[in-house]
Amino acid sequence: MMPARSSPLHAAHLASTAAWCQLHGMPTPLRLKAGGVPDPALADVSALMRCGLKGPGAAEWLAARGMPVPERANSWSPTPRGGLVARLGRSEFLVESAWNDTQAAEVSQALREAAPGVYPVLRQDCALLLRGARMRELWLQTCNVNIFGIPAQNREVTLTSMVGVSVTILEQPLGNDACHRIWCDGTFGAYLWETLLEVAGDLGGGAVGFADVFPDAATLPTITL
C-alpha cells in the first residue's frame, strides 16, 4: 500500500479547495471554490508520478526499456502512454506519467535494481501547469528567458530561474491548446506558487483545480480530508 503523500502546496490549497481527490496517494484539489476559469490559470500537478535517473548509462537503460530517449540535451519526448521523458542534461532524465498512468513508478521500481552507470534521482518536485491566453504576460513579469521565442515543435526543455527560483520548463499540448509545465524543488514550491498567483491575480488569473486542466479527471471520486 502506498503511504500517504503530501503536495508541497498542500497547506496552500486548504482554504481554496472545494473538492479533493486522491491522486496516486496525494490529496489534490479537484475543483476550487472560486468559480470561472481564470486566465492565466495555474494548477498544482505535483501528484503526477515521476522519477529521475542520471549517469553515463542512463540513456541506454531507458532505451532498453522501450522509453523514448530525447536525442538532444534540454529536450523532451512524449511517451506512448501519455507521459514524457525530459532530458535535463547530457546524462540526466526526468520521467513523468500521464495523470491516469503510473509508468514513472514502474521505472522507479526498475531503478532499484542496480545497473552500472545508472543512478536513481529522487524527484519530489513541486509541479505546476500554466495555461491561458495571458500566459505570455505572466512569463514576462516573472522570467527573463524568452519562453515564447522557443518554437513548440522543438520540444525544448528550459532550465532557468523564475522569480528567483530554479525551474525546469517545457511547453506541452493540452487539449487543443498549449500549456507550460514548470517543475521546481518542492521546498521552493510554496513561495513559487504564492508569487505566481500574486502576479497572475494582477492579470485576472488565479489557481484552478486538477479537473480544470484534465477534464477527464472530473470523474475521480472526491475525498474528505
Place this chain on the structure above:
Amino acid sequence: MSRRLPVRPGEWIRRDRPLRFSFEGRSYTGFEGDTVTSALIASGVRVLGRSFKYHRPRGVLSMANHDVNAVVSDGIALNQRADVMPLRDGMDLQPVNIFGSLSADRASVIDKLSRFLPVGFYYKAFYKPKWAFPLWERLIRRISGLGTLNFAAPRPVSGKRYDFADVLVVGGGPSGMSAALSAARAGARVILADENAQLGGSLTYARPGADEAASALAELLAQVQVQTNIEVRTATFAAGWYADNWVPLVDGQRITKVRAKAVVVASGVFEQPAVFRNNDLPGVMLASAAQRLLHRYAIAPMRVAVVLTANEEGYLAALDLLDAGVQVQAVVDFTPLGETHPAARRLAESGVRVLCGHCIVEAHAAADGSGVSAVSVAPWSGGGVATGAVETLPCDGVLMSVGFAPAAALLYQSGAKMSFDELLGQFVPGELAPGVFAAGRVNGVYALGERRRDGERAAQLALGHIGLAAPTPAAVARERRAVSHPFPFVAHEKGKNFLDFDEDLQLKDFYNAAQEGFDNIELLKRYTTVGMGPSQGKHSNMNAVRLLAHILEQPIDAVGSTTARPFFHPVPLGHLAGRGFHPVRRTALHARHEHLGAVFMEAGVWLRPEYYARPGRNKAELVREEAKAVRTGAGLIDVGTLGKIEVSGPDAGELLERVYTGRFKNMKPGTTRYGIMLDEAGVVIDDGVIGRLGEDRFYFTTTTTGSAGVYRELQRLITMWGLKVGIVNVTGAYCAINLAGPASRTILATLAQFDVAEPAFPYLALREGNVAGIPVRAMRVGFVGELGFEIHVPAEHAAALWDLLMSTGAAFGIRAFGVEAQRALRLEKGHIIIGQDTDGLTTPFEAALDWAVKMDKPFFVGQRSLRVVQQQPLRQKLVGFMLDESFAGAAPKECHLVIRDGQVAGRITSITHSEALGRYLGLAFLAPDLAEEGKRFLVRGEAGAMVEAQVVSTPFYDPKGERQKAAAAAAPRAEEVSA
C-alpha cells in the same frame, strides 16, 4: 486670461474633455491631452516653480521632460515634471522648493546673497568653527532638496517585466519610425519606444503644418499602425544601455527590461539654451518649447516675442509664431550674415526686423518678477562680449534657437566612439558598438527626407546584424551647415547668465572653477556640479564643454565629454524596487510547525522554527522546556534544511576521501562518519555526516547553508579529476527529522519495520527500511547528545511520518523543539557549528578538530596548506569554558571579547545557560597560552563589565557519551517525564 488658440491641426488636446485641477490652491481648467505645464500656461500662469539654489522664478524651458524647475507634488507622488505630466481631472498640485508661495518665496532672499555664494563655496565654508557645523548642517538640510517625503505613503507595487525584440528602436520621430517600418517589413519583431505621449518626434512641433512634414507624419503613422509586428510604446523612455543590448524601458507603471538583438538609436537632439543675463526669466524658452506649446497644445507662448537664433530652425520658429498671431519684435541672429533660408525672406516680407551679428545682452524682468518685459540687444563679435550700442526691445517672451546636443546617452553607454563635427557643431557617432545603430539627428542628419533614409539605413544594418536578409544600405550624408553656434555665451558684469538651470550655475562659475584648477571636464563637472542635477546635463553639458574648450583654447574633441552612465533619466524608486522576489525555502513540515505555533527564523533562505510559542510562556521558558523534553523524554526537530547529497559510482569513495579530511573508503555499508571539508587554504568550510549505503553509494549531509556550494564544488572537482561518479543534490527531495531523547528508540521501535535495538542498530549506524510503510534512511547520530535517530524521508511522506512520531511519542512526552533548544543542547555536548564557532580563517587545528584530520592520507583538499600550518604556532584555539556557578550578573554574549592586559586575547563564539549543569557554558577562541584547561580569563561583557570564566574540557554534558551510545534502556513514560 486664456492663451489657448483656436483649433490647430494635429493638436494633442481633446477640447471636448475639459479637466479641472488646482495648483497652489487655485482652480484651473485644462483639457485631456494637456500636460500640467501646458494647462497652466494656457491659463496665463507664467511662474511654475522656483530654482534650486537661488529660488528664482522659473517657467517653461524645454517642454521636453527637462523642465526641472517646474516640478510639482501630486499627492504622494513627489517631484513630478509638470512639462510632461499628463493632466488628470481633480489633480491637487503643489509646487516644491518654496517657503511661502511661488509669488512670494521667502527663500528668494538667497538670490540677493548670490555673490557670497559662488559655486564651490560650500567646500570652503562651514567646516570651521567645528562646533558650528551641526547648525549649518541643519540649516542646509532644511532649505535644500525638492519636495517633502511622506513616510506614511503606501508602497506602490510596480511589477517587473521583461520583453524581447529583434529590433528595439529608441525614438519615434521620422528616423525611428522609418527604421521600425523597414525592420518590421523584413519580418523582425520591433519595439518602437518614444518618451512623448504620441509618435512623431519633431514632426509634431517643428513646422508640422508645412506640407512635407504633415504628409510625412501622416504617412509614417498610418504605416506603423498597420504593421502588426511593431509594438509601439509611447510615454516610455529608454533609461540606459547594458551589455548584450539590455535596455530598460521606463513608463508610468514599471520598468520593462528589453533584450533586443539589435538597437537603433534614433533619439534626436536636445535643444540648447543661449547664455545671457536673466536667460532664466519666465517667458524665456527654447524655440522648440514654444513650438511644442503652439502645435501640440494650441497655446500662444507669448504675445510679443524676440527670437534669438543662430540657425534656420530659429527663423522657422519665428514664422510659426507669426502664423499663430504672435508679434515677432525681432529676430536676433548671432551669426554676422544671417540666414539664406526662405524663412528669412518670408520674415523680412512680413516686416520682422532681423538683427544679424547681434546678441541679447540682458533680459529685463517685469515689475512683478513674473516674466520678461524687454531685452537689451547689441552687436557682438561672436566672442561672448557685446561690442556696440545697446537697444532695448519690449517683449513678453524670448525664443532661443542657437543649437543642439545629440541625445546620445545610449550610444555613449554602449561604447560608441563619438567625435565632434566642427561644421555641424555637434558630437556625432563614429564607431558604434556591435548591434547598436544610430539614425537621424543624433547621427547628424537633419533634413527630413534624409532622416527617413537614415532610419531605413540603420534598420537594414540592424537586420543584417541579426541575420535577416537586408539590402546593402546606401550611405546617408550628414548635414553640412552650422546647426549649433560654437559660443552662445554673452558675458555680463552683473552675472545671472545661467548655463545650468538645475543648479543655478552662472557663466562666471565656470571661469572660477577653471581658474582654481578644475580645468578637466570631469573635474569641472564635480566642482561646479554642472550636469549633476535632475536633468543630468541635457541642456548644460554641451555648453560646459564649449565653454571649457574656449577657456583652455583647445578644440572640443580635446576637451571631450563626461562619462555617460545609466540612468539617462531619473527612474522612480518605486519602479526600481518593483515587485520584490525574495525566494524562501520551507521544509515539507512547515505547516506542521505553524500548527504548533512555531516562531520562525531565517537560516539562509530557509525558514526554521526557532521555538514553539505557547500561551503564557516566554521564549526562554519555552526553550528550556523544549530542551528538557529532549533530555528527559523525547524531542522532535525538523532538520530537513541540512544539505543532502548522494554520491554513486565506482569512484564514490575516492571522491569523499579527497574532499573530506577523514577516511571513508574503508567504511562499511550501513555506517556513518563525521567529516569536515576544507578549502585549499586549509580553512574549515563545511561539515556533515557521511553514510555508506552500498559498495559504491554514499549519502552525506552538509550544513544548512552549505549544500549548494558544496554540490557545485564537487561537480567541479569530479570534472577536474575525471572520476567515475555521479552526484545528486537531494536537499529538497528528502526531509529529515531528528528524534532524540531517552525514549526515542522505544518510539521508533513501535513504528519501524526494521530492528532499531542494540546491537542491530548501533551508534553511528545507518539503516534503510520502512517506518509504518514509509521508506526512510535512519542514522543513529547524536548532535544534541542523547540517544537519537536522524530519519531522512522523501519529502512527500514527511508530514505523515512526523504525525506518526508525534502521536506515538505522546505517551513519552514528546515535544517539537526548535533551533534555540538544539543550539543549547549541542553546546552542552561541545559540538561546534561551522560558521558560528569557526570563521573564514579557522583551520581544523584551531577548532580542535585535529582528530577528524588524517594527515597521513595521500591527499585531501587543503592538506598541503595544513602541512604548512602545522609548522606554524597556533594563532588561537577553540576551547570550552564555564562561568562560575555563583555567577548571577548579565552573561557575556557571542562575539564578546576576551581581554588580557588591555589587549584582545580571544572571543566567545557560543554561550548558553545549561539547564542540565546549572551554569553558563560556551566555546571561545583563546590565545594558545590561555587555552589550557583550568586557566581563568576575563571577558568584557555588556556595558564593559568584566566577567571571569574558566577553561574546561568538552563535552560539558555526558563527557563519556554514554547517553547517545546508550544500549537498550527502559524508556521513561510520560508520567515519569513530567514528574
